[in-house]
Amino acid sequence: MATEIASARGQLSPEARFLLLALPGALFVVAFLILPMLSILVFSFWRTESYNLIPEWNLGNYAILFTTPTYMTFLLRSVLTAVAVSVVALIYSWPIAYFMAKHGGRYRLLLSLGVAAPFFTGVILRITGIQGIMGPVGLINMGLMNFGLPPISFLMYTPTAAAIGIAYLFIPFMVTAIYLSLLNFDFELLEVAKINGAKAWRAFFEVTLPLNWIGTIIGLVLVFVPALGDSITARFLGGPNAASFGQVLSLQFGETGTWALGSAMGVVLFLVSSFVIFLMWRSVNLRRSGFTGREG
Amino acid sequence: MKAGELLARLTGGTLLLSLYLFLYAPIAYVIYVSFQKDLNWPFPPSWTLAHYAALGADQTYREGLWNSILLGVGSAVICTAVATMGSIAVLKYRSRWRALMVVIFLCPLFVADLLVGISNLLFNRQILNLPGNMGSAMIGNAVHCTSFAFLIMLAQLSRYDWRLDDAAMVFGARPLRCFFEVTLPLIWPAMLGAFLVSFILAFNNLEISFYNLGAIPTLPTIAWGSLRFGLGGELFALAALVNGVVLGAFVVMYLLMRYRIVSFGHRE
Numbered sequence: 001m002a003t004e005i006a007s008a009r010g011q012l013s014p015e016a017r018f019l020l021l022a023l024p025g026a027l028f029v030v031a032f033l034i035l036p037m038l039s040i041l042v043f044s045f046w047r048t049e050s051y052n053l054i055p056e057w058n059l060g061n062y063a064i065l066f067t068t069p070t071y072m073t074f075l076l077r078s079v080l081t082a083v084a085v086s087v088v089a090l091i092y093s094w095p096i097a098y099f100m101a102k103h104g105g106r107y108r109l110l111l112s113l114g115v116a117a118p119f120f121t122g123v124i125l126r127i128t129g130i131q132g133i134m135g136p137v138g139l140i141n142m143g144l145m146n147f148g149l150p151p152i153s154f155l156m157y158t159p160t161a162a163a164i165g166i167a168y169l170f171i172p173f174m175v176t177a178i179y180l181s182l183l184n185f186d187f188e189l190l191e192v193a194k195i196n197g198a199k200a201w202r203a204f205f206e207v208t209l210p211l212n213w214i215g216t217i218i219g220l221v222l223v224f225v226p227a228l229g230d231s232i233t234a235r236f237l238g239g240p241n242a243a244s245f246g247q248v249l250s251l252q253f254g255e256t257g258t259w260a261l262g263s264a265m266g267v268v269l270f271l272v273s274s275f276v277i278f279l280m281w282r283s284v285n286l287r288r289s290g291f292t293g294r295e296g
Numbered sequence: 297m298k299a300g301e302l303l304a305r306l307t308g309g310t311l312l313l314s315l316y317l318f319l320y321a322p323i324a325y326v327i328y329v330s331f332q333k334d335l336n337w338p339f340p341p342s343w344t345l346a347h348y349a350a351l352g353a354d355q356t357y358r359e360g361l362w363n364s365i366l367l368g369v370g371s372a373v374i375c376t377a378v379a380t381m382g383s384i385a386v387l388k389y390r391s392r393w394r395a396l397m398v399v400i401f402l403c404p405l406f407v408a409d410l411l412v413g414i415s416n417l418l419f420n421r422q423i424l425n426l427p428g429n430m431g432s433a434m435i436g437n438a439v440h441c442t443s444f445a446f447l448i449m450l451a452q453l454s455r456y457d458w459r460l461d462d463a464a465m466v467f468g469a470r471p472l473r474c475f476f477e478v479t480l481p482l483i484w485p486a487m488l489g490a491f492l493v494s495f496i497l498a499f500n501n502l503e504i505s506f507y508n509l510g511a512i513p514t515l516p517t518i519a520w521g522s523l524r525f526g527l528g529g530e531l532f533a534l535a536a537l538v539n540g541v542v543l544g545a546f547v548v549m550y551l552l553m554r555y556r557i558v559s560f561g562h563r564e
Binding site: 017019020021022026029030033035036043053096098099100102103110111117119128130139142168172176180181184200215218226228231232246249250262263266270273274277 | 305316321322384386389406496500502503
């Protein structure tokens with residue numbers, strides 16, 4: 001109908017309107033995300049000399065990365081931490097998001113903003129807060145020692161402590177993504193499943209989860225990507241045995257000034273996260289996700 | 297059956313409470329420390345307002361706060377604008393470019409903060425020959441938040457009835473007028489949500505801002521810079537004040553919802 005009216009008035013076609021609305025944002029992303037990422041891909045094949053990039057093409061940066069065992073250890077550690085944090089966040093966030101969407105009533109927005117509001121406090125202060133609570137001389141351990149109990153050693157500068165910190169920072173993304181997906185989920189469908197004799201668990205795994213799987217995948221991406229690229233949490237909570245790939249990456253842009261090597265590390269980081277996201281996306285069945293139902 | 301539902305509800309509620317506790321305990325600790333003489337070892341408590349007085353006397357923190365707000369608002373305006381347009385395009389019109397556009401709008405999700413920061417730094421420096429500045433930091437943060445804003449808009453507008461717009465057009469409204477008089481009044485809660493989330497993320501972003509701001513201080517970069525000498529008490533005091541304002545805003549929102557003055561898009 002809109003088309004007829006538009007053409008009757010000699011206005012733009014829907015295709016042209018689509019492009020008029022979508023292109024500004026798309027060009028924005030291309031100019032300020034995709035071009036810079038392509039530029040570090042180029043720089044990763046250059047070399048650095050006294051804080052300057054020299055355009056001499058070589059594979060040296062990648063050779064260093066893949067032949068130095070410590071870099072591979074950092075990468076592997078980051079991947080394992082990111083996977084573990086994502087899985088824990090997924091299991092923890094689902095019931096929370098479900099509760100907010102189904103029982104939040106008119107306070108839903110407030111409940112969901114409550115999950116986002118911690119971001120008003122800077123990352124460094126929040127991590128300092130975490131340290132103050134669970135660090136070696138933090139509230140928990142000093143409290144335990146006050147009662148003559150031994151301190152909890154896994155909270156003291158370990159990879160586990162870093163993982164808890166990462167989960168702390170990024171769980172809100174997962175909750176929000178699943179919550180947003182559930183906002184458009186028709187809970188009546190569960191009643192239908194029940195009437196047809198499905199048990200609650202079966203209804204969840206065959207109706208709710210598949211229909212919200214895209215939102216869940218987005219949540220997983222939102223946790224996995226920053227968790228993999230984490231540099232701050234590992235530095236403050238992890239101690240010497242938890243150095244992450246992101247931490248070493250950011251070093252290349254700080255003290256050492258080896259930008260070409262840092263670029264190569266950035267490319268590797270991006271490729272690893274893209275590969276994991278690709279694996280996750282393969283689990284999406286568009287027909288069962290309900291996505292095709294909305295097409296047109 | 298009823299008992300099972302009640303149990304599920306209780307579990308969900310308890311988990312939500314546990315999440316709030318987990319998220320706000322470190323913040324409560326920061327607020328507590330802002331009133332303590334000894335920042336590193338604040339037990340047993342010895343209360344003081346000295347950090348607040350120092351905060352009032354020091355210009356740097358006010359400047360940082362102002363820059364953070366400017367950065368947050370600028371980024372949020374950019375990405376709410378492009379995301380609103382993008383989401384309307386994707387939901388309202390059929391086009392062979394639709395899938396491609398969705399993918400482009402979601403691209404920033406796949407790139408960690410740190411990478412957005414360093415790639416923009418190197419791109420600006422090496423190719424545009426541009427030193428760190430507020431505009432670059434705003435754009436870097438806006439790119440990162442575009443996907444968030446887009447997804448929020450998409451989720452909230454997917455049930456919007458575009459026939460309302462068609463109806464307005466039938467009665468002769470021009471597209472812009474139709475947007476401001478029909479669409480906007482219905483979608484503003486979604487836009488507010490997208491704006492708020494982008495603002496919060498850009499306001500306190502460290503990794504993108506740090507690499508692109510040059511020497512301009514914002515709250516997170518001041519915190520980063522002062523780590524070497526230990527965080528100043530003023531930072532704790534400022535964080536406490538910001539949280540006080542946020543809490544106040546939440547109370548106002550709650551009251552508006554409680555007495556049904558504004559529903560923020562919720563329909564009974």
